[in-house]
Amino acid sequence: MRSPLLALAISLAFAQAAQAAAPAAPATAGAQSRIEALEARIQALEANAEAMRQQAEAATLALEATRAEMEAMKSFALAGAQSTASADAGEATPAAAPESANGNAFNPAITLILNGSYSGHSLDPDAYQRSGFPLVGEGAPSARGFSLGESELAMSANIDDKFYGQLTLAIGSEDGETELGIEEAFVDATALPGGMALRLGRFFSNIGYLNSHHAHTDKFFDRPLPYQAFLGNQYGDDGVQLRWVAPTELFIEVGAELFRGQNYPSGGAANSGAGVRTLFAHAGGDVGTESEWLAGVSVLDSRSEGSEDGFVGDNRLYIADATWKWAPGGNFKDGGVTVRGEYFLDDRDGDFVDPEDSSISQAWKGTRRGAYVEGVYRINRNWETGYRYDRLWADNDGPLASDFDPVRHSVMLSWLNSEFSLVRLQYSHDRPNPDDTDNAITLQYQMNLGAHGAHKF
Amino acid sequence: MKALLATATLALALSTSPAHAKLRAFACEPEWGSLLKELGGDQIDIDVATSALQDVHQIEAKPSLIAKVRRADLTVCSGADLEIGWLPQLVRQSGNRKIAGGDGAFFAASQVATLQKPTQLDRAAGDVHPQGNPHVQMDPYRLLAVAKALAARLAKLDPANAAVYQQRLAAFSTRWTAATKRWEAKAAPLKGRNIVVHHDSWIYLTQWLGMKQIGALEPKPGVPPTSGHLAALVQTTKASNTLAIVRGAYQDAKASEWLSSRTGVPAISLPFTVGGDATSKDLFGMFDSTLDKLLGAAK
Numbered sequence: 001m002r003s004p005l006l007a008l009a010i011s012l013a014f015a016q017a018a019q020a021a022a023p024a025a026p027a028t029a030g031a032q033s034r035i036e037a038l039e040a041r042i043q044a045l046e047a048n049a050e051a052m053r054q055q056a057e058a059a060t061l062a063l064e065a066t067r068a069e070m071e072a073m074k075s076f077a078l079a080g081a082q083s084t085a086s087a088d089a090g091e092a093t094p095a096a097a098p099e100s101a102n103g104n105a106f107n108p109a110i111t112l113i114l115n116g117s118y119s120g121h122s123l124d125p126d127a128y129q130r131s132g133f134p135l136v137g138e139g140a141p142s143a144r145g146f147s148l149g150e151s152e153l154a155m156s157a158n159i160d161d162k163f164y165g166q167l168t169l170a171i172g173s174e175d176g177e178t179e180l181g182i183e184e185a186f187v188d189a190t191a192l193p194g195g196m197a198l199r200l201g202r203f204f205s206n207i208g209y210l211n212s213h214h215a216h217t218d219k220f221f222d223r224p225l226p227y228q229a230f231l232g233n234q235y236g237d238d239g240v241q242l243r244w245v246a247p248t249e250l251f252i253e254v255g256a257e258l259f260r261g262q263n264y265p266s267g268g269a270a271n272s273g274a275g276v277r278t279l280f281a282h283a284g285g286d287v288g289t290e291s292e293w294l295a296g297v298s299v300l301d302s303r304s305e306g307s308e309d310g311f312v313g314d315n316r317l318y319i320a321d322a323t324w325k326w327a328p329g330g331n332f333k334d335g336g337v338t339v340r341g342e343y344f345l346d347d348r349d350g351d352f353v354d355p356e357d358s359s360i361s362q363a364w365k366g367t368r369r370g371a372y373v374e375g376v377y378r379i380n381r382n383w384e385t386g387y388r389y390d391r392l393w394a395d396n397d398g399p400l401a402s403d404f405d406p407v408r409h410s411v412m413l414s415w416l417n418s419e420f421s422l423v424r425l426q427y428s429h430d431r432p433n434p435d436d437t438d439n440a441i442t443l444q445y446q447m448n449l450g451a452h453g454a455h456k457f
Numbered sequence: 458m459k460a461l462l463a464t465a466t467l468a469l470a471l472s473t474s475p476a477h478a479k480l481r482a483f484a485c486e487p488e489w490g491s492l493l494k495e496l497g498g499d500q501i502d503i504d505v506a507t508s509a510l511q512d513v514h515q516i517e518a519k520p521s522l523i524a525k526v527r528r529a530d531l532t533v534c535s536g537a538d539l540e541i542g543w544l545p546q547l548v549r550q551s552g553n554r555k556i557a558g559g560d561g562a563f564f565a566a567s568q569v570a571t572l573q574k575p576t577q578l579d580r581a582a583g584d585v586h587p588q589g590n591p592h593v594q595m596d597p598y599r600l601l602a603v604a605k606a607l608a609a610r611l612a613k614l615d616p617a618n619a620a621v622y623q624q625r626l627a628a629f630s631t632r633w634t635a636a637t638k639r640w641e642a643k644a645a646p647l648k649g650r651n652i653v654v655h656h657d658s659w660i661y662l663t664q665w666l667g668m669k670q671i672g673a674l675e676p677k678p679g680v681p682p683t684s685g686h687l688a689a690l691v692q693t694t695k696a697s698n699t700l701a702i703v704r705g706a707y708q709d710a711k712a713s714e715w716l717s718s719r720t721g722v723p724a725i726s727l728p729f730t731v732g733g734d735a736t737s738k739d740l741f742g743m744f745d746s747t748l749d750k751l752l753g754a755a756k
Contacts, residue, residue: 161558164549188549190557195527197552245527245552251520253550284520289508292519325517330508333515334709382681418680419515419542420580452538452584454546457519 108157108165109451113216115149116445117142123430123438130229131433132368132394132402136308137232137264141430142222142442148173149444152183152216162191168214183214184236199241204234205257206243207280207298208342209321211235217455219338219376220412221426221442225390226344226370230317232264232308235300237276251284251294261302265315265346268305277301284457289330294457295322306353310399311364313350319343323457327378333419334381341373352399362399369393385413404434420448480615483525483556485534485544486513488594489565491731491740493533495629496608500618504529509706509732513539514584514679518546527551529561531614533607536564537571537591560613566591568606569599572660583677594730596661597637597744604629636741644748646755651697653690653722655704655713658729662747671697674704674712687716694720701725701754706733723754 119142128141142149149172156166168184186201206212210227211234223233239259246252261268261275269275278301284294300317307315320343327336346368354360372390379385388410394402410428417423423445430438481502484490490505497503504525507513513535516522526532526547534540548557555561571589578587593599608626612619648667652659655674663670672690675682682690694702694716702713702724710726717724727747728737736746 158558190549191554192552193554195552197549243552245523245550247528249524251524251527253523282520285524286519286521292517292521294520325519329510329707331510331512331515331707332517333512418580418584420584449580452541454518454542454544456546456550457517457523 106157108155111152111154111156111451111453112449113152113154113214114445114447114449115151115216116147117149117221117442118146118444119144119440119442121438121440123432123436127436128438129433129436130392130406131404132400133229133392133406134309134400136229137234139223139228139231139233141438141440150215152214154184158190159187162189164188164190195245195247197241197243197245199243202236202238203241204236205259205278205280205300206241206255207235207278207300207317208319208344209294209296209323209340210342213456216446216448219374219384219386219414220388220410221424221444222428224342224370224372224374224388225392225406225408226342226372229368229370229392230265230344230346235263235265237261237263237266239274239276249285251282253283254281255279261304264308265300265311265317266302266304267307267311270303270305275303275305290328291324291326292457293322293324296320304350306355308355310352310355311348311350312353313348313364315350316347318345318347332378334378336378338376338378339373340375342371344370346370348398364398364400366395366398368395368400382416383414384416385411387411406430406432422446480611480618481528481530483529483532485532485540486594487731488600488740488743489533489535491743492600492604492607495740496604496611496622496625497618498621498625500615500621501611509728509730509737512707514542516540516543518543518550522547523550526556527553529553529556531561531563531610532556533563533565535566535591535593537566537588538586539566539591560610563607563610565603565607566593568603569593572664573657584679586678590657590660592658592729593661594740595659595747596665597633597640598665599661600740601630601633601637604633632741636744640744640748643752647700647748647751650700650755652700653694653702653716655702655708658705659703659727666751668700671699674702674716690716691719694722701751703727703751705729725750725754727751 121141121144125141125143128135151171152168153171154166154168156164159165165187166184167182170181170183172179172181182202184201184203186199186203189198189200192198204212210218210223211231215223215234222228227233237259239257241255241257243253243255257278258274259266259276259278260273261270266276278298280296280298282294282296284292286292298319300319302315302317304311304313304315306312321341323338323340325332325336325338327334348364348366350364351361352364370390370392372388374386374388376384376386389408390410391405391407393405394400396403408428408430410426412424412426414422414424424443426442426444428440430440432438479502480497480500482493482497482504484493484503484505486507487505487509490503493501493503506522506525507516522543532544532548534544566588571591571593574589575582575585575587578585593603604626608622611622615622644666649669651669651671652663653672653674654670657673657678659670662668672693674687674690676686699720699722702716702722704710704713704724704726706726706728710724713724716722726734727750728734728743731737731739731743733743734746736749737743
């Protein structure tokens with residue numbers, strides 16, 4: 001693009017020089033010096049042209065690439081720090097930055113998770129009963145046969161210099177009906193001072209370890225029993241979260257949340273629509289270059305006016321979680337071991353009101369517990385395998401009293417073609433009640449399309 | 458208990474006190490940590506997130522890194538999406554607004570023209586980087602351009618020490634330019650030679666030295682190669698008078714050694730970043746070692 005312009009400039013310069021030279025046959029000193037000056041200028045321009053030739057070539061290529069990129073990137077616009085970075089490209093960047101006149105450049109980052117599975121159960125999932133723990137939320141076993149499971153569509157972007165927003169839609173099917181649900185829809189205030197972060201909207205609580213993680217980052221097909229029994233798989237609700245990270249060498253994070261209290265383990269949005277309060281603290285760090293750990297304690301305090309399991313009253317759930325990872329050379333994608341465990345204590349003080357018939361009620365006071373421990377071995381970049389043991393301890397008296405404690409063993413093997421695709425085979429041996437055993441085998445795929453996700457530890 | 462509380466309060470007060478605190482920088486990769494050291498000397502506290510033996514495409518947003526980002530006044534990273542799998546997560550989780558964008562976030566690849574911008578974005582081609590190849594540290598000219606931009610950024614964030622940064626940049630620039638001339642003279646025998654690489658991360662080096670990359674063990678970034686591809690690669694490597702099979706220090710030796718055993722072409726491990734081998738103690742050592750190893754293969 002520069003070359004024709006340059007040629008024009010040079011030919012103009014020559015024409016001028018010729019004009020200046022022709023009538024000045026007596027060769028005045030002034031004209032001579034002018035010619036010299038012009039010659040010098042031409043030389044400088046030529047040198048400049050030579051220097052710029054390569055750059056221009058690169059720039060044209062980059063420009064073309066950018067255009068193609070803009071087309072292809074309609075749904076790819078990058079979120080977070082990276083996009084601010086390209087805006088910040090500044091002085092030395094040739095061609096790339098200013099080409100974003102395309103209206104789609106500001107579209108949020110879109111990630112689509114496609115998920116599907118085939119499950120075989122030796123026990124009919126409709127006949128499945130868990131002693132001492134009614135099935136709540138999404139905590140029931142998967143359906144027999146082919147299933148779409150839960151596919152997810154997430155969009156996220158910086159809103160402006162002070163806010164970040166994210167929406168996650170979950171697409172699932174239940175009894176042949178396709179359901180679209182808002183899994184998360186929140187706004188983060190990113191400009192608070194001193195390491196504070198504020199979140200507003202609908203989101204998964206930061207209690208425990210797995211709760212704030214989306215299911216597609218899990219190492220097993222289903223959530224551990226304590227998550228199914230005490231949180232209906234995962235607790236998310238409408239509310240507000242304030243979180244603070246300490247400016248210390250050791251990672252320390254503390255936070256509190258206030259939720260509406262619509263979803264299990266709460267219900268009925270008690271306390272004028274602020275029925276659930278939580279507190280959480282996490283700490284973590286490295287041990288040498290090959291090991292890292294994260295541990296936390298959390299408490300969820302709920303006032304329920306009728307939750308899915310028929311509970312009315314005050315409920316307090318304590319969770320302790322610990323994760324330890326080891327990988328040779330700190331290359332976690334190429335090998336290593338992850339061990340994780342969480343312990344749950346559920347303390348109820350209220351009444352049981354039968355959800356089917358509210359005239360039946362009795363006092364419900366007592367504690368139940370649950371725990372799981374899992375170990376995952378990353379064989380290499382493409383394979384990983386793991387074992388999980390999870391169990392529950394039922395209450396000895398009260399409306400859900402049981403002498404039997406449900407227990408389950410699971411093993412899985414995953415094949416990861418790239419970081420965007422995964423196929424998993426899982427077998428589990430589940431003893432939900434003293435009379436039944438469920439042997440389940442599941443083959444699952446999970447695909448990640450679109451913007452490159454950045455996952456939590 | 459009281460004493461503990463008092464200590465904790467004191468520790469907090471000390472660590473949050475902004476008065477004449479040193480600039481604290483978080484370098485995603487060792488080469489940028491080393492550059493910060495050249496430009497800032499003792500004026501900057503530097504945390505380096507990764508080691509030369511780690512694959513920086515695949516780092517986890519682990520707690521210790523969140524803690525480091527939380528305390529940083531500046532992050533210095535390669536950019537061009539190299540760290541997209543972990544850096545945005547660290548920034549968001551740290552709640553540190555200083556480095557969430559603007560002057561507190563410095564990306565090397567944004568300071569120079571990148572190569573290998575894909576004309577077509579398709580994950581069928583692997584984990585491609587839409588903004589071009591991010592491994593710009595392997596070209597001394599680009600590295601100098603990054604150094605200039607970084608010194609200016611340091612001066613902007615820490616005006617009290619602006620003179621120090623400018624002075625150190627001038628000194629670095631002189632030494633670097635001299636070293637570059639020395640390297641270029643030394644590398645003359647490498648011009649026009651062919652190499653096979655493990656991962657597509659050497660384009661800036663090969664372009665600088667006038668070398669040619671004729672194949673890659675991992676042709677699609679982040680996706681394992683097919684056996685058909687490997688068979689073809691053995692043929693190409695044999696037929697092209699190939700100088701060496703090159704891998705970065707963080708990459709598993711197995712694949713390149715396999716190809717070496719099939720073709721008789723030497724497999725060599727280049728430092729790729731500071732700390733990648735015993736000689737690569739700083740950026741100068743990194744280039745010294747890189748050239749020595751390539752020239753060693755040429756003998």
